[in-house]
Amino acid sequence: MNRIRVSDVRGAPKFTLIVLYDKSSVLLRRTSKNETANFVKHLLIILIGLVSVSHQMAYSQPVLASTNLASIDLTSDQMEDIHYFVHVANEVLPWSVGTQLIPLNGVTFLRVGGFDPFFEKNTVLDSSTPVYSNSDGGNLVPFTLYLARRSQETGMWTFQDGGLKAGAGNRTEAFFGIRLTIEGAVHHGWLRFTRPDARPETLFTVAGHDWNPVPNAPIQVGWPPEVPVETEVLPNGTGIRLTWPTGASHWVLESARSLTPPVVWEPYSSSGGSYADVPPEDATRFFRLRRSE
Numbered sequence: 097m098n099r100i101r102v103s104d105v106r107g108a109p110k111f112t113l114i115v116l117y118d119k120s121s122v123l124l125r126r127t128s129k130n131e132t133a134n135f136v137k138h139l140l141i142i143l144i145g146l147v148s149v150s151h152q153m154a155y156s157q158p159v160l161a162s163t164n165l166a167s168i169d170l171t172s173d174q175m176e177d178i179h180y181f182v183h184v185a186n187e188v189l190p191w192s193v194g195t196q197l198i199p200l201n202g203v204t205f206l207r208v209g210g211f212d213p214f215f216e217k218n219t220v221l222d223s224s225t226p227v228y229s230n231s232d233g234g235n236l237v238p239f240t241l242y243l244a245r246r247s248q249e250t251g252m253w254t255f256q257d258g259g260l261k262a263g264a265g266n267r268t269e270a271f272f273g274i275r276l277t278i279e280g281a282v283h284h285g286w287l288r289f290t291r292p293d294a295r296p297e298t299l300f301t302v303a304g305h306d307w308n309p310v311p312n313a314p315i316q317v318g319w320p321p322e323v324p325v326e327t328e329v330l331p332n333g334t335g336i337r338l339t340w341p342t343g344a345s346h347w348v349l350e351s352a353r354s355l356t357p358p359v360v361w362e363p364y365s366s367s368g369g370s371y372a373d374v375p376p377e378d379a380t381r382f383f384r385l386r387r388s389e
């Protein structure tokens with residue numbers, strides 16, 4: 097047995113096909129010109145077919161089994177706050193593949209209205225924002241759902257939208273609002289998910305989240321929280337005191353001498369957990385609070 101090695105046909109992605117043939121039968125150099133041309137033409141058609149199939153397969157495999165796609169730890173305390181789960185029902189065709197968001201300890205999903213958990217960017221979340229509720233009273237958010245069928249003849253998968261009423265639909269970006277209870281205090285926050293296209297089988301991935309460390313304070317969907325910093329003049333010309341909420345006591349106060357790029361932010365020594373005294377010689381500095389990860 098010998099081998100013919102072919103690569104890089106008609107600009108297709110590089111691949112190698114190995115054809116096995118018997119020395120006693122068709123060898124290219126022993127065949128007539130027409131026969132050779134036909135053989136090569138046939139070979140090219142097979143090759144192009146293979147490339148086409150391999151591209152389809154690369155993009156169109158359904159999720160094979162139920163699993164947790166991501167665990168979100170909003171509070172950076174190594175305790176998971178939300179699970180992004182995919183549930184696969186694959187006993188019969190079509191398979192049903194659905195993603196959902198599962199709130200864990202202290203997290204409650206919010207809603208825009210009715211059964212709609214999808215918020216628009218810039219929406220303000222506060223204590224008046226209603227809680228999301230399943231028809232059975234639960235707080236588990238259905239996200240996407242698709243059906244997957246496999247052709248008996250070609251082995252190819254095809255997909256269609258699963259008809260989830262309050263699902264992501266044609267979105268490629270999705271925001272969810274949450275209420276988070278930490279040590280008895282209620283905070284507002286949001287999650288952002290994105291996906292590269294809106295095909296029903298294309299899953300979202302976690303693209304960001306934030307929450308307000310100030311209890312009961314609002315947050316705008318898609319934006320960091322506004323943390324108020326108060327200033328107080330210290331006696332005898334010793335400077336000013338910057339004070340921020342105790343909920344943000346683990347945030348880091350940073351300072352820069354100029355806001356002209358490139359801006360160099362450096363940690364500024366805090367006098368306590370949530371305040372810092374700034375002496376007159378630092379009066380021209382710029383300050384910011386940054387969440388410590």
Ligand SMILES: [Ca+2]
Nearest residue numbers: 169171173175
């Ligand atoms: Ca956590």
